[in-house]
Amino acid sequence: MSLQTDDLLSVQDVHVGFGEFTALDGAHLHIARGGITGMVGPNGAGKSTLFNVLGGQQAHQGGRVLFDGQDITHWSVHRRAQAGLTRTFQISREMGALTVLENLLLAAPQQPGEKLWHALLNTAAARQHEAQAMAQAQALLERVGLWRLAHERADSLSGGQKKLLELCRALMLKPRLVLLDEPAAGVNPVLVSEIADFIRSLQAEGMSFAIVEHNMDMIAALCDPVYVLAQGKVLTQGSFAQVSAHAQVVEAYLGGVA
Ligand SMILES: Nc1ncnc2c1ncn2[C@@H]1O[C@H](COP(=O)(O)OP(=O)(O)OP(=O)(O)O)[C@@H](O)[C@H]1O
Ligand SMILES: [Mg+2]
Incomplete structure (x- = not known):
């Protein structure tokens, strides 16, 4: 084939x-x-x-x-x-005990290499990556009408x-x-x-x-x-x-x- x-x-x-x-x-x-x-x-x-x-x-x-x-x-x-x-x-x-927003942030792609060190050191690159993931999560939740529930536990949906x-x-x-x-x-x-x-x-x-x-x-x-x-x-x-x-x-x- x-x-x-x-x-x-x-x-x-x-x-x-x-x-x-x-x-x-x-x-x-x-x-x-x-x-x-x-x-x-x-x-x-x-x-x-x-x-x-x-x-x-x-x-x-x-x-x-x-x-x-x-x-x-x-x-x-x-x-x-x-x-x-x-x-x-x-x-x-x-993940039921986490909020709707946290569920999305956890699903964000990992930064290639040294993610942990960037996060630990709170580098500008890590902060930028987090801000991008946050903006993406908010845009998605707004689009599907779930933004108003962003801070609710996922198991309440x-x-x-x-x-x-x-x-x-x-x-x-x-x-x-x-x-x-x-x-x-x-x-x-x-x-x-x-x-x-x-x-x-x-x-x-x-x-x-x-x-x-x-x-x-x-x-x-x-x-x-x-x-x-x-x-x-x-x-x-x-x-x-x-x-x-x-x-x-x-x-x-x-x-x-x-
Ligand atoms: N891990 C597993 N161990 C043993 N049998 C399994 C396993 N996973 C699936 N099966 C069996 O393989 C067959 C196909 O299962 P599958 O879940 O792919 O069906 P499906 O088409 O998705 O059905 P449904 O529409 O009910 O979801 C079923 O008979 C199921 O019991
Ligand atoms: Mg199935």
């Missing part, structure tokens, strides 16, 4: 097993530069496992992951994030607000590609459409996304193409209309429920 020029990320023949169980069984897919790619499939299809592989949280037994033309298969989470690839988690990972905080934490790294694992799960419909608008506005600024969702309204509104995963494999891909009309997709979902 060749890497097309408009692919920002490409997954080739990735396998993940947990003991006897195969979670990913030779997955192939492409995430287009500047696009919003959808990933759907029944519970247990391997969607989060795939994101774990892409984010560097999960080792895999075979295959390759290419990001912007580079083979990142053996890169650490940190190196992937530095290169512009980051993700959110299905279960939000905010609603489920939807936690999803927004999780997304903002990923955005502190100024990524090029963000993988969103169920950004609409447990979120009220008004906030779902606000999150969708926010994703669309980030896309208009040049950011690329892949979204795992069970909320088909969100997938239909944002994503093209849509990949359908079932039992660790890509069953089909195409526009939302195309994949929804696919007989095996209907069967895979019904099979997941039965």
Whole structure:
């Protein structure tokens, strides 16, 4: 399988097993530069496992992951994030006892080299870095309507607000590609459409996304193409209309429920 020029990320023949169980069984897919790619499939299809592989949280037994033309298969989470690839988690990972603002400041990229010494010595460079992170965090929180809650504990937020905080934490790294694992799960419909608008506005600024969702309204509104995963494999891909009309997709979902 060749890497097309408009692919920002490409997954080739990735396998993940947990003991006897195969979670990913030779997955192939492409995430287009500047696009919003959808990933759907029944519970247990391997969607989060795939994101774990892409984010560097999960080792895999075979295959390759290419990001912007580079083979990142053996890169650490940190190196992937530095290169512009980051993700959110299905279960939000905010630090509940810290404030909303502190959560964002902790997610700011580290200064290269000697960060600790700069901080200890309170150098001008460290102060400038902190001021930049603060301005970025404030701008993000204002943009998503959470600035008024900046000094509240993160565990006081609603489920939807936690999803927004999780997304903002990923955005502190100024990524090029963000993988969103169920950004609409447990979120009220008004906030779902606000999150969708926010994703669309980030896309208009040049950011690329892949979204795992069970909320088909969100997938239909944002994503093209849509990949359908079932039992660790890509069953089909195409526009939302195309994949929804696919007989095996209907069967895979019904099979997941039965
Ligand atoms: N660390 C692990 N150890 C053992 N099995 C695992 C592990 N992680 C995932 N699995 C199994 O791998 C399969 C795929 O899990 P995964 O979380 O990727 O599914 P998913 O498509 O994200 O499902 P959902 O829509 O419910 O989030 C499931 O059967 C799950 O139980
Ligand atoms: Mg999942």
